[in-house]
Amino acid sequence: MLSNQLKKQFTSKLLDWHANENFRSLPWKEEKDPYKIWLSEVILQQTRAEQGLPYYLKFINQYPTVTDLANAKDNEIFKLWEGLGYYSRCRNLLATARIIKEQYKGIFPKNYEDILNLKGIGNYTAAAIASFAYNLPYAVVDGNVYRVLARYAGIDLPIDGNEGKKVIASLAQELLAANKAAAYNQAIMDFGASICKPKNPLCLECPFQRNCKAYSEDTVSILPIKSKKIKVKSRYFNYIVVETPTHYWIEKRTAADIWRDLHQTLLIETDKKINLQQLKKLLSGKNIFKKAYPLVLLQSKEQKLSHQLIISSIYNIKINNINESSLNTDNWVPKKEIFKYAFPKTLSEIFS
Ligand code: SF4
Incomplete structure (x- = not known):
């Protein structure tokens, strides 16, 4: 596992990269409105950013607040969602909007546990909302984070198994810059999407190359490991x-x-x-x-x-x-x- 020095180095280099070299631009970046963050995260689950973007813009346009969404008719929302797939997300979206309208008077809850208790919101989305909207110290762990950390720390446990998930989630939390949670979380996800990509990662221009375990052990192409094959x-x-x-x-x-x-x-x-x-x-x-x-x-x-x-x-x-x-x-x-x-x-x- 990583030494404390390497952990500190990782966090500060990542924040430097974010401040000076992260040119990834998305319309929901720097967003502080928890409703819009939640909406973008739900839309982006299992969906590429380019595909999700027009949906996000349509939702924001037609339903600018969570109460507007809660007041919509089910069929209108399913129609707007048409083509995105995974329709349980859409059902949860409506259910959660209505819970927020009724139980929280239309104001998005402000603490992690309350956010996590909402329908269809798991650890990742709760951490994204808590950190981006309120700068609370919760590390996001999505596919990008699994990949970056598995490679950087040379973790060869399957990331679809409980142990692998636990090890990476706890490392992610340790590496988080607690007072800059929003910037750090944005940085690591953007870094995974633009530099430490699934295929053809840009190792030669990567600021972590010197200390990256996968790079030095030539395991970049096999990390992260997945054990299960999906039966179709x-x-x-x-x-x-x-x-x-x-x-x-x-x-x-x-x-x-x-x-x-x-x-x-x-x-x-x-x-x-x-x-x-x-x-x-x-x-x-x-x-x-x-x-x-x-x-x-x-x-x-x-x-x-x-x-x-x-x-x-x-x-x-x-x-x-x-x-x-x-x-x-x-x-x-x-x-x-x-x-x-x-x-x-x-x-x-x-x-x-
Ligand atoms: S050196 Fe390559 S594998 Fe390692 S963190 Fe950088 S981009 Fe990822």
């Missing part, structure tokens, strides 16, 4: 876009599954890929329509999620001779209003 499950979704000249048939996903609370067309999930004839049979067995309408394959798509591969075939059924007055169920929505509903990416592309 394949699922086969047969979507059927059922439409009349004026309406689409849609439903809300309510089961505890991916994309809960989003909408979808008629869906038949199968355990393997099926063809048009097989789908016709399944549809007739379900007796969904009084008569058999022509079924046309529009396109096939694949979407990779963290643990699932969704293999979608999208079909179309056009019903032209239907009595419009029979369409007043919740499932039939006017075509001109389809943009109000949030769908998984594969379907939103069909309706856009």
Whole structure:
């Protein structure tokens, strides 16, 4: 492990680098409003900064305060979130905004434990809010921090195991410049994103090169270590876009599954890929329509999620001779209003 001298050196060199050489610019940097910090952190979980930025700006624009967000309708927020994925984040965002409005009178809590108790906020996000908004001495530990510290200190414990996580979290806390928590946390994350990058880190221009264990032991390309391989499950979704000249048939996903609370067309999930004839049979067995309408394959798509591969075939059924007055169920929505509903990416592309 690192000597006290090396620890001190690391912290002061990192702050120097931040003050003089950190040119990474992001719109939420230097932000002191805990609501905006929280929003940016939730949006950025499992999302690249370039992809998250337009979402962040849309949210800030439409809901400038946490109370504005709490007062929004669920469907408006899901619609705004559409395309970002990991919809449980969106559900937690709404739940937390409403807790802050009701329990904290719309004012973001100011101490770490209260922040950590909010829904969907883990150690990392709580430390980010506490340090960036209030300069409280809590070290953030995200993927960048794991990588920088595992390499610099030569930690070869898997970072997805409990021991590795514990060792790095405690080292991060020791290295934190307690009176400059906001600057330090920003510095280490930016350093990981721009210098000690996952691939092709810029070791030759790195201020830590002389004392970096991974550099001297030639283990930069293998650190940090991950032990678990994610098992990806394949699922086969047969979507059927059922439409009349004026309406689409849609439903809300309510089961505890991916994309809960989003909408979808008629869906038949199968355990393997099926063809048009097989789908016709399944549809007739379900007796969904009084008569058999022509079924046309529009396109096939694949979407990779963290643990699932969704293999979608999208079909179309056009019903032209239907009595419009029979369409007043919740499932039939006017075509001109389809943009109000949030769908998984594969379907939103069909309706856009
Ligand atoms: S020398 Fe290379 S591996 Fe070590 S901290 Fe610097 S950039 Fe990262």
